[in-house]
Amino acid sequence: MRDVVVLGVGLHPFGRFGAKSAIDMGADAIRLALGDAGITWKDVQFAFGGSFEVDNPDAVLGRVGRTGIPFMDVYNGCATAATALEMTADGIRSGKYDIGVAVGMDKHSSGAFTSDPVHYGAPSWYGEAGLFLTTKFFGMKMNRYMHDFGISHQTLARVAAKNYANGVLNPNAFRRKALSEEQILESPMLNYPLRHYMFCTPDEGAAAVVLCSAEVAKRYTTDPIFLRATALRTRLAGAYEVHSSSALIEDQPAPTVFASRAAYETAGIGPEDVDVVQLQDTDSGAEIIHMAENGFCKDGEQEQMLADGDTKIGGRIPVNTDGGLIANGEPIGASGLRQIHELVRQLRGQAGERQIPGNPKVGYSQLYGAPGTAGVSIISR
Amino acid sequence: MVLTSVPFAEDVFTWPSDNPQLIGCRCPECKAVFFPMQPSCGVCGSLEVEQLLLPTTGTIWAWTTQEFLPKAPYAGGETPETFKGFGVGVIDLEGVVRIESRLTESDPDKLKFGGKVELVIVPFRTEGDKEIVSFAFKPV
Numbered sequence: 170m171r172d173v174v175v176l177g178v179g180l181h182p183f184g185r186f187g188a189k190s191a192i193d194m195g196a197d198a199i200r201l202a203l204g205d206a207g208i209t210w211k212d213v214q215f216a217f218g219g220s221f222e223v224d225n226p227d228a229v230l231g232r233v234g235r236t237g238i239p240f241m242d243v244y245n246g247c248a249t250a251a252t253a254l255e256m257t258a259d260g261i262r263s264g265k266y267d268i269g270v271a272v273g274m275d276k277h278s279s280g281a282f283t284s285d286p287v288h289y290g291a292p293s294w295y296g297e298a299g300l301f302l303t304t305k306f307f308g309m310k311m312n313r314y315m316h317d318f319g320i321s322h323q324t325l326a327r328v329a330a331k332n333y334a335n336g337v338l339n340p341n342a343f344r345r346k347a348l349s350e351e352q353i354l355e356s357p358m359l360n361y362p363l364r365h366y367m368f369c370t371p372d373e374g375a376a377a378v379v380l381c382s383a384e385v386a387k388r389y390t391t392d393p394i395f396l397r398a399t400a401l402r403t404r405l406a407g408a409y410e411v412h413s414s415s416a417l418i419e420d421q422p423a424p425t426v427f428a429s430r431a432a433y434e435t436a437g438i439g440p441e442d443v444d445v446v447q448l449q450d451t452d453s454g455a456e457i458i459h460m461a462e463n464g465f466c467k468d469g470e471q472e473q474m475l476a477d478g479d480t481k482i483g484g485r486i487p488v489n490t491d492g493g494l495i496a497n498g499e500p501i502g503a504s505g506l507r508q509i510h511e512l513v514r515q516l517r518g519q520a521g522e523r524q525i526p527g528n529p530k531v532g533y534s535q536l537y538g539a540p541g542t543a544g545v546s547i548i549s550r
Numbered sequence: 551m552v553l554t555s556v557p558f559a560e561d562v563f564t565w566p567s568d569n570p571q572l573i574g575c576r577c578p579e580c581k582a583v584f585f586p587m588q589p590s591c592g593v594c595g596s597l598e599v600e601q602l603l604l605p606t607t608g609t610i611w612a613w614t615t616q617e618f619l620p621k622a623p624y625a626g627g628e629t630p631e632t633f634k635g636f637g638v639g640v641i642d643l644e645g646v647v648r649i650e651s652r653l654t655e656s657d658p659d660k661l662k663f664g665g666k667v668e669l670v671i672v673p674f675r676t677e678g679d680k681e682i683v684s685f686a687f688k689p690v
């Protein structure tokens with residue numbers, strides 16, 4: 170399999186943009202990624218476009234050029250962007266193509282996601298009864314995690330405060346106002362132990378990356394950033410996951426654990442080699458759990474790590490340096506490509522005020538969400 | 551006016567009954583248990599799943615609260631003004647299966663991991679002369 174390089178990244182800011190369509194945001198992200206890569210749309214041989222709200226992300230072709238290339242639309246829950254990335258990478262790894270684009274775009278209304286539970290294999294009554302809510306799942310999982318491993322409410326607030334503080338330093342973020350731990354702990358409870366300011370919100374935005382073969386990359390750069398691994402996994406029978414009306418008695422690890430192991434194995438590295446991390450912080454509890462599920466600590470160590478500021482910019486292992494989902498919100502199709510955008514900026518030393526010190530070489534990103542799907546990607550110089 | 555009690559969905563619990571039970575299913579091949587009934591086994595794919603009436607008692611494996619009014623398809627009939635939060639739990643039914651359910655208790659101080667609970671049939675909403683009933687678990 171051929172090595173793949175992340176040649177360019179582009180990001181349309183995340184937030185609320187009035188009448189601007191998701192397609193137009195996607196086109197902006199593509200133009201930025203092409204400019205960053207130093208290529209034009211005519212050089213692109215194929216693309217994958219991810220979205221939840223847009224049926225046919227390939228409509229973006231009408232904005233950037235109908236060159237007739239294969240453009241594949243993907244939707245894969247909260248792992249949509251990781252899926253678009255992996256499919257694009259596979260097209261190059263296999264030798265079928267040399268240059269491709271992965272783009273994600275979305276434009277959600279505000280408030281928790283909803284859908285028809287029947288499309289998730291759950292009965293209609295599951296929704297009618299008020300059980301078909303992703304936020305409730307995250308509350309349940311975190312409440313049990315706190316009980317099992319001694320994580321405090323203060324630590325939940327620390328994670329959110331960190332991500333809002335990072336958002337202040339990120340001109341593309343949705344939430345750019347610092348919130349104190351006290352303000353976060355005083356916000357209304359939504360799903361115990363998770364409060365209003367601990368959750369991300371569905372919003373709008375787009376992101377794109379240009380991938381190419383290592384051979385082609387030599388034409389454009391002398392300091393390539395390689396996409397070392399991508400891995401996708403779904404939940405195992407037995408795991409209690411989003412939208413589970415029942416689960417087997419014997420619990421199973423979450424799909425992130427398996428995606429993470431596979432990605433480390435492919436990349437030939439371990440968590441100790443990672444310099445900068447992007448985790449799915451649907452809520453601050455999710456970031457805490459995902460720190461352990463991705464191997465960055467043992468269960469329960471997060472309490473001390475957050476107290477010591479280990480995951481802040483400048484800390485031992487910075488997490489969500491651009492503010493994560495909590496400060497950026499979650500346009501589902503774009504979210505995972507925003508993570509890659511931030512990691513590339515950090516590895517190139519282009520992250521401005523939020524640049525981590527120490528010349529970082531390895532970046533790690535993880536997505537997780539309904540209906541129990543995870544994606545992990547690792548990049549390095 | 552006397553209200554007739556009507557279950558909020560068919561085949562979720564035995565009704566009418568003096569001792570209602572949730573209706574799940576079991577795979578005879580791999581013994582996996584699911585709730586509610588489903589047409590095939592989620593572990594091995596077998597089509598031979600059989601109905602299984604589930605235990606009416608269990609323990610709280612995990613819990614949270616639902617403190618904002620869910621969007622549709624939620625059909626509790628409340629408005630943002632009348633909505634009162636409710637508890638939600640994952641209940642370990644005597645080692646047979648874990649299921650999700652609303653709880654009759656939503657006070658975090660009264661909900662305990664491992665706490666014993668029992669099945670109750672509770673009013674959900676009213677439609678004309680019908681009282682729509684659903685299931686919940688109640689701490690004992």
Ligand SMILES: [Zn+2]
Nearest residue numbers: 577580591594
């Ligand atoms: Zn089976």
